[in-house]
Structure formats: C-alpha cells, structure tokens
Amino acid sequence: MEVFRNRKDLSNYIERQREMGKKIGFAPTMGALHKGHLSLYEAAHKENDLVISSIFVNPTQFNNQKDLETYPRNVEKDISMLEQTGWVDAVYIPEVADIYPNGIESKEYNFGGLETEMEGKHRPGHFNGVGTVVEELFRQVKPDNAYFGEKDFQQLLIIKKLTENLSLPIKIHGVPIYREANGLAMSSRNERLSISQKEAAKVIHETLVKVNDWFRVLTIPEINQRVKDIFENQKGMVLEYFEIANEKTLKETDFFYKDQNYRAFIVVFVGEVRLIDNMHLD
Incomplete structure (x- = not known):
C-alpha cells in the first residue's frame, strides 16, 4: 500500500x-x-x-x-x-x-x-x-x-x-451503518467511552428500534415524548435532539404521509462524548 x-x-x-x-x-x-x-x-x-x-x-x-x-x-x-x-x-x-x-x-x-x-x-x-x-x-x-x-x-x-x-x-x-455487538453505531468517538459507558450507550440503538415499531401505531408527538422519557431516566446521558424527518429533504415532520420515506435521527451525549445515530423507518 x-x-x-x-x-x-x-x-x-x-x-x-x-x-x-x-x-x-x-x-x-x-x-x-x-x-x-x-x-x-x-x-x-x-x-x-x-x-x-x-x-x-x-x-x-x-x-x-x-x-x-x-x-x-x-x-x-x-x-x-x-x-x-x-x-x-x-x-x-x-x-x-x-x-x-x-x-x-x-x-x-x-x-x-x-x-x-x-x-x-x-x-x-x-x-x-x-x-x-x-x-x-x-x-x-x-x-x-x-x-x-x-x-x-x-x-x-x-x-x-x-x-x-x-x-x-x-x-x-x-x-450501511456498522454496529458494535450491542447495537451501538461504530464511531471514532466510541474510543473515548469507558467500558460501562459503551455498554449503557446501547440504549440509543434500542430506542431507534422501538421508534420503528411505534412508527406504525403512534403519532409523532407520542413517539417524541416516549423518546424523551427514555433518556430522562438514563444516568450520565443527555438527549440533545431526536427528530423524525423526510429522507429527501431532512425536514422534521409531524405527520406520516404514505408516499414519503422517513428516518429517525438521534444525538445523545454520553458523558462528554457526543454520539449520533439514525434509522430508516419501515
């Protein structure tokens, strides 16, 4: 090389x-x-x-x-x-x-x-x-x-x-996103996490998986509140933002239209380390 x-x-x-x-x-x-x-x-x-x-x-x-x-x-x-x-x-x-x-x-x-x-x-x-x-x-x-x-x-x-x-x-x-065994999206910033922080941070991906399920049955305000509640109960983590947005325009949406594609985006501070993740919503 x-x-x-x-x-x-x-x-x-x-x-x-x-x-x-x-x-x-x-x-x-x-x-x-x-x-x-x-x-x-x-x-x-x-x-x-x-x-x-x-x-x-x-x-x-x-x-x-x-x-x-x-x-x-x-x-x-x-x-x-x-x-x-x-x-x-x-x-x-x-x-x-x-x-x-x-x-x-x-x-x-x-x-x-x-x-x-x-x-x-x-x-x-x-x-x-x-x-x-x-x-x-x-x-x-x-x-x-x-x-x-x-x-x-x-x-x-x-x-x-x-x-x-x-x-x-x-x-x-x-x-496609390459993930750790626990689902955490691989990132260079993961090197700054302790072993316990890295394990706890799996909740980020777990939340996106839940959002993909909720997407079928709940309204967007209901989903937003559930995500907020999850991270209010996570010690050492702060949710910076969570949005469901149109995959083409990236504009946040408040309603699901059948002919559009959507993706959930999330940013969480784990200690001082800022982690991002996203998931296409089926």
Missing part, C-alpha cells in the same frame, strides 16, 4: 493511474479507523480497480475547539489497519497546507436547505467545513466513486448535493 503525505506525490500517482485507465474508489476519513470505516473500503474494492483512503482531521468542521483537540488520532495504527485489509491501494495523509493553501477557512455553500436542518442547527458552519474539505479532496484524488457511511446520513445527502452543484463526475455511495 502506498502512503502519500503531500499533494504533489499524490497528484503524480493519480495521474499515472488515470493514464492506465484505472477506475478509482475513494473514502475520506478523519482517522481513528474502525470496522465501520473498513466496510467502506470493502464496498469500494468490489467496484473499482483502485481504492484510495485519506486521513485528515479537518479543523473547519469542528465548531467546538475542545472536540477538535480531543478527537482521537493514531495515524500509524490506521495505516496498519488499512494495509491488513488488502482492499486499499493508497492512503493520502495531507498536511493542512495541502488542503488549505490560503489559510484555514471554509467556503460558503448552498445545499438547498439540507444544511440548515438537525446538525446544521446545532453545529453552525459544520457543513461548510465538510463541503470545503470534501470538494478539495475530490479535486485532488479525482475518484470515479466515493463512499460514505449512513451513520452520518445528513452528511451523505450534503455530499451528494455538493457533487450535483459542482457537476463533479463522481458517484456517491452510501454504506
């Missing part, structure tokens, strides 16, 4: 692969890799001639400086994990100047309102940061296909909108 630590070396490599007609699959990450990330590369390996990873903790998508400082980092361990899969041909680990040559600043994007829902409300500027780094990585890696986990479902839709707005010839693929 090739390891590139600057833009120039990556560019030369991409140019050679393109000349050979290789179809390129790409999944960008912020490191602290886990099996959820690896599932992206497994999917990419099946559909491309060449698979590229990137590891870059993007400063512009953190609106909380403490969250940026405490984000887990272990690049050498990440490289080893990628090598062991046999699915990844190259990893790009850029310096900040490779992504932000003119200083660390986000571009302004219009994602058709997707950016103002849920995470957009609670993390101002977050999706401008995501859009900025993903656009730059896309322009450098030049992939045919790019893979993102459905755990960050709002981000997935934002990136699809980004490629559409910029007319980038890249197909965006969503990969």
